[in-house]
Amino acid sequence: MDDHTQPAAVRARGIVKSFGTGDTQVTVLRGIDLDIYLGEMLLLVGESGGGKTTLLSAIAGILDIDAGDIDVLGVPLSRLPPGKRTVFRGQTMGFIYQQFNLLPALTAAENVAIPLLIQKIGRHEAIQRARAMLDRVGLEDRTEFLPKNLSGGQQQRVAIARALVNEPRLLICDEPTAALDGPNGQKVMALLREVGRSPDRCVVVVTHDSRVFQYGDRMARLTDGRIVGIESIVREGTA
Amino acid sequence: MNYVALKMLFGDRAKYLMLLCGLTFSVMLIVQQGSIFWGLMMWSQASISNVNVPIWVTDPGIAQVDEVKPIASTAVDRVRSVDGVEWAVPLYKGLLRARLASGDYHQITLTGLESSTLIGRPAEVLEGRFEDILQPDAVVLDQWAVERMGGPGIVTVGTIFELNDKLARVVAIAKTQKSFTNIPVVYTTYERALRYVPRERRALSYVLAKAKDGLVVDDVIQRIREQTGLGAFTEEDFGVKTIMWVLKNTGIGINFGTTILLGFIVGMAIAGQTFYLFTVENLRQFGALKAMGASGLTLARMILLQAFTVGLTGYGLGIGLATVFGFLTARGGSLPFVETWQLLLLVLIALLTICAVSALISIVKLARLEPAIVFR
Amino acid sequence: MIIGKRLSVWLALLGIGFTAWVLIGANKHEPMPTPISDPPRSPYPHTVAASGIIEAVNENVRIAPPVAGLITKVFVKVGEQVNEQAPLFQLDERELRAQLLTREAAIPPLQAQIDEQTYKIGDLETQLHRLESVHDERAVSEDDLKRTWYALEMAKRGAQRLHASLKQAMAQRDEVTILLGRLTVRAPRNGTVLQVNVRAGEYATLGSAEPLILLGETEQLQVRADIDEVNAPLVVPQARGTASIKSMANRKIPLTFVRIEPYVIPKKSLTGENTERVDTRVLQVIYRFERPSFPVYAGQQLDVFIERQSSGTSSGTEPPSTVRTEQPS
Numbered sequence: 001m002d003d004h005t006q007p008a009a010v011r012a013r014g015i016v017k018s019f020g021t022g023d024t025q026v027t028v029l030r031g032i033d034l035d036i037y038l039g040e041m042l043l044l045v046g047e048s049g050g051g052k053t054t055l056l057s058a059i060a061g062i063l064d065i066d067a068g069d070i071d072v073l074g075v076p077l078s079r080l081p082p083g084k085r086t087v088f089r090g091q092t093m094g095f096i097y098q099q100f101n102l103l104p105a106l107t108a109a110e111n112v113a114i115p116l117l118i119q120k121i122g123r124h125e126a127i128q129r130a131r132a133m134l135d136r137v138g139l140e141d142r143t144e145f146l147p148k149n150l151s152g153g154q155q156q157r158v159a160i161a162r163a164l165v166n167e168p169r170l171l172i173c174d175e176p177t178a179a180l181d182g183p184n185g186q187k188v189m190a191l192l193r194e195v196g197r198s199p200d201r202c203v204v205v206v207t208h209d210s211r212v213f214q215y216g217d218r219m220a221r222l223t224d225g226r227i228v229g230i231e232s233i234v235r236e237g238t239a
Numbered sequence: 240m241n242y243v244a245l246k247m248l249f250g251d252r253a254k255y256l257m258l259l260c261g262l263t264f265s266v267m268l269i270v271q272q273g274s275i276f277w278g279l280m281m282w283s284q285a286s287i288s289n290v291n292v293p294i295w296v297t298d299p300g301i302a303q304v305d306e307v308k309p310i311a312s313t314a315v316d317r318v319r320s321v322d323g324v325e326w327a328v329p330l331y332k333g334l335l336r337a338r339l340a341s342g343d344y345h346q347i348t349l350t351g352l353e354s355s356t357l358i359g360r361p362a363e364v365l366e367g368r369f370e371d372i373l374q375p376d377a378v379v380l381d382q383w384a385v386e387r388m389g390g391p392g393i394v395t396v397g398t399i400f401e402l403n404d405k406l407a408r409v410v411a412i413a414k415t416q417k418s419f420t421n422i423p424v425v426y427t428t429y430e431r432a433l434r435y436v437p438r439e440r441r442a443l444s445y446v447l448a449k450a451k452d453g454l455v456v457d458d459v460i461q462r463i464r465e466q467t468g469l470g471a472f473t474e475e476d477f478g479v480k481t482i483m484w485v486l487k488n489t490g491i492g493i494n495f496g497t498t499i500l501l502g503f504i505v506g507m508a509i510a511g512q513t514f515y516l517f518t519v520e521n522l523r524q525f526g527a528l529k530a531m532g533a534s535g536l537t538l539a540r541m542i543l544l545q546a547f548t549v550g551l552t553g554y555g556l557g558i559g560l561a562t563v564f565g566f567l568t569a570r571g572g573s574l575p576f577v578e579t580w581q582l583l584l585l586v587l588i589a590l591l592t593i594c595a596v597s598a599l600i601s602i603v604k605l606a607r608l609e610p611a612i613v614f615r
Numbered sequence: 616m617i618i619g620k621r622l623s624v625w626l627a628l629l630g631i632g633f634t635a636w637v638l639i640g641a642n643k644h645e646p647m648p649t650p651i652s653d654p655p656r657s658p659y660p661h662t663v664a665a666s667g668i669i670e671a672v673n674e675n676v677r678i679a680p681p682v683a684g685l686i687t688k689v690f691v692k693v694g695e696q697v698n699e700q701a702p703l704f705q706l707d708e709r710e711l712r713a714q715l716l717t718r719e720a721a722i723p724p725l726q727a728q729i730d731e732q733t734y735k736i737g738d739l740e741t742q743l744h745r746l747e748s749v750h751d752e753r754a755v756s757e758d759d760l761k762r763t764w765y766a767l768e769m770a771k772r773g774a775q776r777l778h779a780s781l782k783q784a785m786a787q788r789d790e791v792t793i794l795l796g797r798l799t800v801r802a803p804r805n806g807t808v809l810q811v812n813v814r815a816g817e818y819a820t821l822g823s824a825e826p827l828i829l830l831g832e833t834e835q836l837q838v839r840a841d842i843d844e845v846n847a848p849l850v851v852p853q854a855r856g857t858a859s860i861k862s863m864a865n866r867k868i869p870l871t872f873v874r875i876e877p878y879v880i881p882k883k884s885l886t887g888e889n890t891e892r893v894d895t896r897v898l899q900v901i902y903r904f905e906r907p908s909f910p911v912y913a914g915q916q917l918d919v920f921i922e923r924q925s926s927g928t929s930s931g932t933e934p935p936s937t938v939r940t941e942q943p944s
Contacts, residue, residue, distance in 0.1 A: 062530055083534065090532015101527035105250015106243065117240050118533045146250075162531075249621055259623055291647045311895045313843035313882065319657065319664030319920070320846055326654035327664075355862035356650035370651055467845075552627040559630015562637050580638055 007074075008035035009202045010059055010170065015068035017054055028054045030225035032068070038169075041193060041203040043213060043233075046222035052206045053174055055222065059204065060093060060172050061085040073169055090118050094163030096192075098175035100155045102147040108134060108158045109143040115166040133161040136195055153184035160191060171196050173205040177212055189215040240533065244541035247521060248549060254517060259553050261513035265506030266557025266586060267564075272502045273582045274565055276495050278575025283485040284478040285418035286348070289381075290330070290359040293456060295477045296446040296463055299470030303484035304477060305348075305420070307332050309441035310469065317467045318446045323459040327448040328353035331432040337388075337425065338401040345388050347423045349402065351432025359447055360413070360426065367396045367411030372426060378407045381415040384423025402435045417573065419485070503589070511593040514549065518542055518601035525605050539602045543595070550594035558583055655864040655918035658857055663849045665900070667840035667858060667917040670831075672903065675809060675913075677826030680706060680819040681797050691828070693811050697802040703828055704813060706798040711791050718788040725781040732774040739767035806830045809913065831913065836904060838870060840919040841897040844879050849923050856902050858917040866909060870902035870919070 012034040018027040028051045036042050036059075044052045057063035059070060061077045070078040073092060077085060094115070102111045112130035117123065134143050137157040147155055156176060163171055173192065177185030189205075189212040196203050205216065213219060213233065221229045249255055281288070286304045287295070296318050298308035318327040331351030336344055352359045352372075360369055365382060372379050380394065388394045398409045402425070415424060427435065433442050446469075450459040456473055463471040472480065486492030518525075525538055533541075562578060569576030657664065680686075685707035691697055743763045749755045810829035813819060819827055838858055842850055856870035876899040900921065 060530070086529070086532055086534050088532075089530070090534075093532070095527075095530055097527070101523070103243070103247055103250075103524050103527075105246050105248075110243070110246065114243060114528065115531050117243060118528070118531060118537065123242055255623075291645065311843075313666075313841075313895050313897070316664040316666055316841075317843050317846060319655075319918075320662055320849070320923075322661055324657075326656055328654055353654075355652050355864070356654045358647070358650050358654060360648055362645055362648040552621075552623050555627025555630040556623065557630070558634045559627070562630070562634040566637055578634070578638055578641070583634065583638075 009038045009073055010034070010036040010204075011069075011071040012055075012059065013069050015055070015058055015070065016066045017051075017058060017063065018066055028225055029058070029065070032222075032225075032227055034220060034227060036202045036204060038202050039197070039199045040217040041197050041205065041215065043216035043219040044204060044206045044222060045208060045213070045219055046228075048208065050222040051225045052208075052222050056172055056174055056204060056206050059170075060095070061089050090115065091166075092168055093170045093172055094166065094168035096156070096159050096163045096171070096173040096176045098178045100147070100152075100159045100179070102155055102158060102162075104147050107144045107146055108139060108150065108161075111147065111158055112162045112165050115162060119166060130161070130165055133165045134158070136164075137161045137191060151184075152180050153187060156180060156184075156188050157191060160188070160196065164196060169201055171201060171203040173203065173207075175206055175208070177207065177209050182211060185209060185212055240537050240541055241544055243528075244544045245548060247524065247541075248545045254520070255549070258513050258517050258549055259556065261509045262550060262553025262590070263556040263560065265510045266554050266590060267561045268502045269499075269506045269586050269589075270558050270561035270578065270582065271564060271576075272499045273586070274561065274576050274578045275574075276499055277579055277582060278569065278577040279419065279491060279495065280482045280485070281577045282417055282575050283419040284481040285416040286332070287474055287478050287481065289361055289415045289418075289424070290350075290447065291362070291474070292359060292447040292449065293474055294324075294448040294450060294460060294463070294471060295474065296327070296448055296467070296469050296471045297444065299464070299468070301470055301480075303481040305332075305481075307444045309439060310443050310446075311441055312443045314443055314446050314467065314469060318448050318463055318469070318471075321459070321463045321466050323451050323454045323462060325449045325451040326356075326358075327446050328356055328358045329429050329443050330359050330445040330447050331429050331436075331442065332444040333432075333436055334422070335402055335425075335436060337407070337423075339388060339393065340398075340400065341393070343389070345384075345423060347384065347402075347425045349432055349435060350424055350426050351429040352426060354428035354430055357428075361415045363414040365412045365414050367409075369411050369413060369426075371410035372428060374408075374410060376406045376408045376431075377410040377427070378402070379411040379413050379426040380409055381413050381424040381426075383415070383417055383421055384425065385412055387421065387423045403437065405435055407435075417575075507589060507593050510550075510553070510590060511597045514546055514594055515597040515600060517549075518545075518598065519604070522601070522605065522608065526608055529605070529608070535602075535606055538605055539598075542598045542601050542605070546594040546598035547591065550590050554587055554590055558586070652862045653864040655859050655861075655920070657920040658867065659855075659920060659922040661923040663842060663846050663854075663921040663923050665840035665842045665919040665921060667838040667902075667919040669836050669911060669913050669915045669917060670839055671806075671809075671913055672835040672837050673804075673806075673832045675829050675831040676803060676806065678703060678800060678803075678828040678830055679823075680800065680821065680827060682706065683820050684798070684818070686813055686815055686817050686819055688815050689811065689813060691808045691811065693808050695808045697806060697808060697830070699802055699804050701802045703800045703802055703808075703830075704815075706800070706819065708795050708798045711795045711798065715788060715791040715795065718784065718791050721784040722781065722788065725777060725784055729774060729777045729781060732770060732777055736767065736770045736774060739763060739770050743767050800828075802830060804830075806832050807834075834906075836906065836911065836913060837873060838902045838904065838917055838919060840900045840902060840917075840921070841882060842900060842921075844896045844898055847879065847898040850875065850898065850900060850921060851924065854921050854923070856900075856919060856921040858902070858904070858919045860911060860915055860917055863909070864918065866907065868904050868907050868911070868917075870904050873901040873903050875900050 012032055015029050015032040016027070017029040018025050020026055032055060044055060046052055054063065058065050065078055068078070069076060075088060077088065080088065109127055109130045112133055113126035116126035116129060131143050134140060137160055139154060139157055139161070142150060142154060147158070150158065176188055176192065180188060192203065192205070193215045216233050218230060218232050220227050284304065296314065298310055301308055312329070315327055315329050318324055330353070331349065333349050335347055335349045337347045338344055350359070354373060357369065357372070361381065369379055371377055385391055385394050394409065396409055396411060400407055407425070413426065450456045460471040460473060463469065529538060565576040565578060568574050686704055687707050688705040690702045690704060697703070746755050746760045746763055807830070808828060809831045810826065812825050813827040852875060853872050856872065857867045858870055859865070859867055879896045879898050882895045882897045
């Protein structure tokens with residue numbers, strides 16, 4: 001898996017980000033260089049406050065960075081104006097959150113359809129595709145359920161379906177298992193690996209849950225705003 | 240995304256109902272207060288609307304309709320001489336005391352109508368025939384006079400009473416708008432009215448006129464003013480003048496005005512605050528949408544759509560409830576309640592403004608929002 | 616559509632609909648009730664309006680008695696046509712009749728006396744003639760002759776005096792006859808009896824406010840129109856006019872100009888006694904008209920419209936009328 005002959009899908013160079021000003025200024029990222037390749041699942045690990053989520057936001061183009069460059073699929077994301085960045089994000093990225101962030105008023109299928117609706121795809125078609133996606137995550141019999149009537153694991157699976165429904169090139173997951181118990185976390189990670197990982201997509205997962213490290217291809221460890229090591233993960237058995 | 244916005248709005252039933260109740264209540268409060276106020280104002284100019292003629296001519300110093308300043312009797316002919324006046328007739332209006340057979344005294348407003356045309360008479364008669372007013376000693380009462388003088392058991396068609404020691408016989412009961420002072424109105428002919436009232440140097444109270452069809456009424460009024468030196472007003476202007484007088488010279492304006500203003504402010508504050516809270520609570524959801532690539536414009540449109548949907552729904556419910564209230568309580572005319580489209584429009588604009596403002600605050604908040612919060 | 620699934624939305628629409636329905640119903644400006652008869656309208660684009668009263672063309676004659684006295688007979692009834700000199704009523708004449716008898720009785724004795732005197736004169740003339748024919752101065756004394764002549768002359772004078780007395784007596788008789796004639800009051804001219812305020816047996820006094828008989832010419836009527844002095848400058852001679860009686864405003868009576876009364880008088884109130892203080896003076900304009908097909912009567916009130924030349928209408932050209940304002944009373 002270390003065969004990185006193809007160019008990196010995400011290329012981050014010298015990323016610096018600090019919050020606040022003056023005495024209260026806290027520098028969270030202190031010059032990060034990171035390449036993420038298509039087809040891989042990269043885990044960002046490290047202790048709390050290490051800057052994992054900040055780096056993730058920066059890669060997603062949600063957060064403005066103070067210095068450095070981020071190219072995503074050849075687009076200089078960090079230099080795009082915010083509006084274009086949002087459009088780009090909608091077209092190329094999928095998100096999975098720790099708190100799922102499902103809209104409570106919408107059914108599972110409708111929640112899944114949101115990214116398509118944002119892309120101005122007709123509602124009927126969007127719902128059809130959302131149902132198909134839910135089928136893939138194993139929730140074909142829960143499409144008309146409201147989030148409150150689903151278990152945590154099911155909700156996160158809906159969230160995964162939502163993140164994948166518009167076939168993103170970059171899947172960004174922020175602590176997807178933190179709100180779930182052990183078995184459910186394992187199931188979600190397995191699903192991510194099974195459904196999310198594909199040859200023309202890269203998956204970035206922020207986690208501090210060591211029980212799910214095994215699902216990644218590579219693991220970047222962040223400490224104190226710096227990447228202190230990138231290692232490939234050797235799995236028992238072959239994927 | 241409009242679908243998503245509406246789903247978000249309607250989906251949380253409890254929150255939606257609370258929001259709707261707040262808005263409905265505010266709108267109802269404002270419309271009801273405003274309508275009662277306007278109803279009172281309409282009552283204060285009931286003497287004008289009950290006569291229902293387009294042009295009133297009288298002394299230029301007149302302050303309001305019930306404060307009569309008599310003018311020379313030739314004024315009728317002088318108004319008739321003005322170009323563009325189709326017709327002009329005299330009207331007597333004055334306070335007098337009526338004495339019932341039982342010995343009770345009541346202050347009444349004596350209204351003398353020109354005898355051959357009876358211009359200025361009420362359109363609807365509840366009992367008897369208005370034309371019988373031409374019989375000797377005949378008078379017509381309005382329904383409120385019957386009420387004030389003791390009800391239909393005491394005063395009805397055929398009742399005889401005294402006006403300034405002269406005989407008056409009731410021949411009909413007319414339906415009129417209640418007046419603010421609620422002084423009973425007694426109709427008679429102009430000539431007979433002059434016989435009832437004590438002798439004064441001048442007797443003519445008003446000249447009622449109409450402009451020829453196709454002419455601008457304001458031009459004709461201007462001409463009447465110039466040529467006769469008298470004060471001429473349209474029905475509406477005279478009504479406004481009377482209302483202004485009432486507002487300035489009685490406590491109604493300031494008392495009711497503050498109540499209404501307070502109601503308006505409270506109502507609008509409730510509406511604004513409820514909606515603002517609603518959007519703030521949904522901020523995280525909007526953040527997630529933003530992270531998923533929804534543009535600021537889309538989100539703004541969603542928030543505005545939510546604001547206007549709930550605003551208009553609350554508006555419709557509010558005015559509907561207020562109207563039902565008015566319809567049930569004020570139908571008999573004994574409670575002042577006059578809804579006008581101007582008030583409804585004002586409330587609508589104010590409500591939409593409030594909704595738009597709170598939506599805008601939310602939009603600004605959302606624009607400033609780092610979508611990164613969704614990661615926390 | 617998702618909106619359509621919410622009851623609240625339907626209720627809101629219902630509320631708006633109900634409100635609109637109520638508003639449309641309530642705010643409908645009810646039209647003025649139709650006047651029971653048309654109000655008077657001017658047929659001219661520019662007009663001077665006036666209130667008028669119908670009167671006979673020749674001003675009415677208020678017949679009064681020549682002397683106070685008892686009325687014994689009234690010859691005419693109200694509405695009767697009378698010719699000039701036709702008797703109207705008769706005052707009590709018995710006293711004068713009695714006087715006439717006395718006066719007439721005084722004449723025959725005087726005539727008898729005159730006859731007597733004539734004979735006396737004849738006798739004396741004969742005597743004197745005889746005396747003069749005797750030329751004998753002794754037979755007829757100068758004295759006798761003279762005395763006879765004087766006697767004759769005196770008798771002649773006596774006859775003269777008696778003739779004068781007779782004349783006087785006859786004159787006195789004639790006087791009573793004339794006075795008698797005066798007690799029958801006669802129409803001074805042809806006309807119609809408009810009012811009879813007297814009955815046989817009543818006592819007519821001099822200078823009563825009410826005429827005993829009102830005589831007028833009602834075949835031809837005229838209108839006396841009162842115009843507020845403010846509008847007086849707007850009226851020009853020969854201006855056309857129409858009138859209508861109250862309550863029949865649509866039946867127009869065309870008017871022909873007669874004259875403008877040159878003196879502006881205080882307005883007479885047509886509704887009551889004229890004891891109030893005068894605040895307006897009016898110009899009176901007289902118009903003549905043919906009897907219309909419907910009955911009109913002298914004394915009836917009219918609404919009069921007089922045509923005004925448009926040149927005089929622009930408000931700026933009538934300074935006196937534009938500056939006057941009502942005095943606050």
